[in-house]
Amino acid sequence: MNAPHNPEVARSVRTGSFHTNVHDLGESRPGQPPVLFIHGSGPGVSAWANWRLALPVIAQDRHVIAPDMVGFGYTDRPAGQAYTMDAWVQQALDLMDALGVEQADVVGNSFGGALSLALAIRAPQRVRRLVLMGSVGVSFPITPGLDAVWGYEPSLDNMKRLLDIFAHSRALVTDELAQLRYGASIRPGFQASFAAMFPAPRQRWVDAMASPEAAIRALPHETLIVHGREDKVIPLQNSLRLSEWIAHSQLHVFGHCGHWTQIEHADRFVRLVGDFLAEADGA
DSSP: OOOOOTOOEEEEETTEEEEEEEEESOOOOBOOEEEEOOOOOTOOOOHHHHHHTTHHHHHHHHHHEOOOOTTTTSSSSOOOOOHHHHHEEEEEHHHHHTTTOOOOEEEETHHHHHHHHHHHOOOOOGGEEEEEEEEOOSSOOOOOHHHHHHHHHOOHHHHHHHHHHOOGGGGGGHHHHHHHHHOOOTTHHHEEEEEEEEOOOOOOHHHHHOHHHHHTTTTOOOEEEEETTTTTOOHHHHHHHHHHHOOHHHHHHHEEESSSSHHTHHHHHHHHHHHHHTTTTOO
């Protein structure tokens, strides 16, 4: 009997010196670049775990690409790999090159928002529009919530506590979800690379992910900034600052929402992003 398929495991694509696990869904259409989704940095995270509610819907109208960034999910974990913004930006560019993608709309969640900002700053011609959701990428005093996320030690109780931090609604924090995410966090290699990324003191990793203010202010891209009002992981002030610094930006704040906008308000999030990207189609 065949083992059940793991939906988190998708296509393997060579990116530089390692292979990236990437979900590649939907079809390209004239005037529509692919949409590159970049996940956050929670324990046991993968592209599919992060974007599973959004990808199939947006893929009905667009070509969507969602990789596991190196150090996360089912992408290779090369010995001695440096987990730095330079490495992650290069991986994203190598992936786009391998897939023949000249330009993409980029949607980044939390850590993925910082990476999306860095990608747009360093290779502006490769990005059409930006969506930043609960984004890192500016310096801020680390929150107790983010410190707890990056300092996670594997146990079911600790995972339950983290889910309480991530989600505003208790209805989302089920024992089944906690067991699922805990199981993901203890897969071989997952916790070792995760712990290596964010050792204490963790304020330095917030600062390392920040892009310079002048570079953010110089961004020419139309940008949608999304945040949950009750986010305990990344402060709403981050998105207010980004909306001030990015000239061509708009800000949408979801009430009764924590750090999981794409899950807590999945239908609204998909409509919001779809409408924003459609504005630029065929221009």
